[in-house]
Structure formats: C-alpha cells, structure tokens
Amino acid sequence: MVNGGTRIQYYEKDLDIRRVIEQADLQNLDQALNICDLSSLERKLRLWHKLMPRIEPHYAVKCNDDPVVVKFLADLGTGFDCASKNELKLVLGFGVSPERIIFAHPCRPASHLKYAKEQQVVNGTVDNEYEVYKLKKHYPGSNLIVRFKSEAKKALCPLGDKYGCDAESDAAALMLLAKALDLKVTGTSFHVGSGCSEVEAYDRAIERAESIFKVGEFVGHKMEMLDIGGGFPGIDDDMFEKIAQAVNTSLDLCFPDERVRIISEPGRFFVEAAYTLICKVHAKREVRGKDGKLDTMMxxxxDGIFGAFAAMFYYPEELTPVLYLDDAESLPKLKSVIWGPSCDALDKILGDLLLPNLNPGDLLGFHNMGAYTMPIASPFNGFDVPETRYFKAK
Known part of the structure; x- marks a missing residue:
C-alpha cells in the first residue's frame, strides 16, 4: 500500500524483525535501517483512551516529525502540539482542523504568530509579560493558555529552567495584564518534564492549575481548558497506568466540571516503542594491553551519536543491543565498545559491554528508538541518517 508516496508493508500477528532484515539485505547496504511499526501507535492510542478517556491527546510533533507518523496519528483523530510555523504547516497539510492543534511554545517568533493567525490556530501558550504584549500586537484574537512551572523530581529532561511562570507570583499578574489589554485567557498548562517517573508530580501540578483557574475566573476570564503537558513513559505501561490513575483522581477532585476541556501533549508515549534501529558493524579493532593480551574489542x-543516537546527548539512557547471530547467548563474551561512524571522538554509543566476537557485516538491533531520534539526526561527516521502512498489522 502507498500512503502519501510511502509504502507500508503488512504483517500477520507479530512483526518479525529477523524476516525484515533478511528481506532488506542489509549486509549489502551501508545505511542503517529504522523499522517503524505503525500498529504500535494504534495500540498506544487504545491504551490512552482506556486509561484516560477524558483527556484529549495532542501528539508532540517535536518528538518525531516523520510525516508518515504524523499523518497516521492525524487519521486516527489525535490532536497535535506544535511548536513552530513548520510544525503547523506539516500538521495542517494533512487536513487537521485548527481546533485540534495547540501552539504550545511560550516564546514564538512574530512571523509564526502571524501564520497561526492566518490559519486560525487560536490556542497557544504564554508564560511572560513580553509575550503577552507580542500577542496583543500580532494575534489579539488568540486564546492565551498561561503556562506555569511545576516540575517532577524525576524526569529525563526537566523544562522548568526555560519555560513556565511561577504559579503563585506570576500567573495572576499575567492574567491581569491580559485583561487590561483586552486579551482572552482561556486556560492554563504545565509540563512536568520529559520522561517523568514521579507519579506525584501530576497531583501537585493539577492542584496548582485549580488555583490558577479560580484566579482567572475571579479576574473575569472564561477558563475552559487545562493542558497537562507530556512526560508520559513510552515503554513502561505499568508506570503509565499509575500516572493515569493519579491524574484521573486529581482531575475528579480539582476539575469535576466536565465542561472543562482537558488536553495533553504526549510525545514519547506514542512513538518510542514503535521504532527498532538496525545497525551494521562496518569495522572492528583490537585493543591490547602492554603485555600484548587482548583487552578490548572496538x-x-x-550510525552513531550524530545520527539516530543523537538523543543520548539529551536523554542519557542505557541501551541494550540485540545481536542477530545464531547461538549469540552461548558464544564467549569479550569486553567491548561500540562507536559511531564519524571521525569525532564523542561519537561513542556504548562502552563496557560484554559481546561475542563480532565481524564486519554483523547486525545489531536497538529497540525503542522512536522518540527524539530522527528529528535530531544529521548526516554529519557525510554519513547518511537511517532509512525508515513502515509496517502495520493486517
């Protein structure tokens, strides 16, 4: 099947990675390969609707802006969190209505605001007085969503140092300023941090959001939207269920009025588990000690740190390579280091591994490579970024 010019291959029951590798003939290709399972996105959306039915997911495009992924989610009916003019263009180009988009960047260039105005994308975040004045000048008809700071104690990437006003000292002042300028504040938002692993973080944030809603209504704004941001895990469904239970309980207590629209900005939740990256060993080197004995295999x-592994600069996580070798578990292991292809000494993927003796042409797989990988990847040193092939269950 061709979807927007891209071929989607179909499979029965489970996606067989080994079969995909055999059909791709990777031994004769220099380029790494992403295997994207689009059915994983469907499963994630079903899980979301099951555990948090009141909350409308708005996929964070920055996490993975692959047009095939974006269109697939658009066809499934999700909303979208866009941070720039180009992300807006991408999403709107697939027929997504402006009402399904939140322009969730508190500090937007004027030209981006003008484009949002032209396209009638009215919902957008703000967290400081300069941006309120900018909106008055460039998009006075927009709906202001006041973003406040409320971070998790455990997150892969905290965001509070960069975005979000102080919920107690700044939020009320921003809403008063908006009122004085005849602008509409219609809600509030927060983001606990990407890759959150602290359930209580959402409780704290939703309680603060309730207070901001009350202040906004007292000032005279019609408060009708709460954006609970992102941070949801992409591969730990048990943790996601715990977060969902906490969020649902807090929303029932703090926002029982069903007329309040609750949205969110999940990114890695949808796409992290959908991608498997297959890399090929193209060279090896033996490192020996002064005694001449083998110390390390390199x-x-x-593909490497400047390609699909680029997110390791920002989200340092432990990766476990999968070996596509017969009897890999029974083979003797050697101390090993895995490098990327570039000339840069920073291009180190993993060290202190125990691996069998590999040879050029052998393949290694890395699961859960869909979040914050390809949007950051570059062809540094002239090495191609991975190709992506798409699969879906029948």
Whole structure:
C-alpha cells in the first residue's frame, strides 16, 4: 500500500524483525535501517483512551516529525502540539482542523504568530509579560493558555529552567495584564518534564492549575481548558497506568466540571516503542594491553551519536543491543565498545559491554528508538541518517 508516496508493508500477528532484515539485505547496504511499526501507535492510542478517556491527546510533533507518523496519528483523530510555523504547516497539510492543534511554545517568533493567525490556530501558550504584549500586537484574537512551572523530581529532561511562570507570583499578574489589554485567557498548562517517573508530580501540578483557574475566573476570564503537558513513559505501561490513575483522581477532585476541556501533549508515549534501529558493524579493532593480551574489542557501526543516537546527548539512557547471530547467548563474551561512524571522538554509543566476537557485516538491533531520534539526526561527516521502512498489522 502507498500512503502519501510511502509504502507500508503488512504483517500477520507479530512483526518479525529477523524476516525484515533478511528481506532488506542489509549486509549489502551501508545505511542503517529504522523499522517503524505503525500498529504500535494504534495500540498506544487504545491504551490512552482506556486509561484516560477524558483527556484529549495532542501528539508532540517535536518528538518525531516523520510525516508518515504524523499523518497516521492525524487519521486516527489525535490532536497535535506544535511548536513552530513548520510544525503547523506539516500538521495542517494533512487536513487537521485548527481546533485540534495547540501552539504550545511560550516564546514564538512574530512571523509564526502571524501564520497561526492566518490559519486560525487560536490556542497557544504564554508564560511572560513580553509575550503577552507580542500577542496583543500580532494575534489579539488568540486564546492565551498561561503556562506555569511545576516540575517532577524525576524526569529525563526537566523544562522548568526555560519555560513556565511561577504559579503563585506570576500567573495572576499575567492574567491581569491580559485583561487590561483586552486579551482572552482561556486556560492554563504545565509540563512536568520529559520522561517523568514521579507519579506525584501530576497531583501537585493539577492542584496548582485549580488555583490558577479560580484566579482567572475571579479576574473575569472564561477558563475552559487545562493542558497537562507530556512526560508520559513510552515503554513502561505499568508506570503509565499509575500516572493515569493519579491524574484521573486529581482531575475528579480539582476539575469535576466536565465542561472543562482537558488536553495533553504526549510525545514519547506514542512513538518510542514503535521504532527498532538496525545497525551494521562496518569495522572492528583490537585493543591490547602492554603485555600484548587482548583487552578490548572496538566496533564501528554505520550510525552513531550524530545520527539516530543523537538523543543520548539529551536523554542519557542505557541501551541494550540485540545481536542477530545464531547461538549469540552461548558464544564467549569479550569486553567491548561500540562507536559511531564519524571521525569525532564523542561519537561513542556504548562502552563496557560484554559481546561475542563480532565481524564486519554483523547486525545489531536497538529497540525503542522512536522518540527524539530522527528529528535530531544529521548526516554529519557525510554519513547518511537511517532509512525508515513502515509496517502495520493486517
């Protein structure tokens, strides 16, 4: 099947990675390969609707802006969190209505605001007085969503140092300023941090949001939207269920009025588990000690830190390579280091591994590579970023 010019291959029951590798003939290709399972996105959306039916997911495009992924989610009916003019263009280009989009960047260039105005994308975040004045000048008809700071104690990427006003000292002042300028504040938002692993973080944030709603209504604004941001795990469904239970309980207590629209900005939740990256060993090197004995094996892959592994600069997580070798578990292991293909000494993927003795042409797989990978990847040193092939269950 061709979807927007891209071929989607179908499979029965489970996606067989080994079969995909065999059909791709990777031994004769220099480029790494992303295997994207679009059915994973469907499963994630079903899980979301099951555990948090009141909350409308708005996919965070920055997490993975692959047009095939964006269109697939658009066809499933999700909303979208866009941070720039180009992200707006991408989403609107697939027929998504402006009402399904939140322009969730508190500090937007004027030209981006003008484009949002032209396209009638009215909902957008703000967290400081300069941006309120900017909106008065460039998009006075927009709906202001006041973003406040409320971070998790455990998150892969905290955001509070950069965005979000102080809920107690700044939020009321911003809403008063908006009122004085005849602008509409219609809600509030927060983001606990990407990759949150603290359930209580959402409780604290929703309680603060309730207070901001009350202040906004007292000032005279019609408060009707709460954006609970992102931070939801992409591969730990048990943790997601715990977060969902906490969020639902807090919303029932603080926002029992069903007329309040609750949205969110999940990114890695949808796409992290959908991608498997297959890399090839293209070179190896033996490192020996002064006694001449073998100390370490070093392997060089056809993708690295400047490619699909770029997120390791920002989200340092432990990766476990999967070996596509017969009897890999029974083979003797050697101390090993895995490098990317570039000339840069920072291009180190993993160290202190125990791996069998690999050879050029051997393949290694890395699961859960869909979040904050390809949007950051670049062809540094002239090495191609991975190709992506798409699969879906029948």
């Amino acid at each position: 392997y060089y892959l056809n």
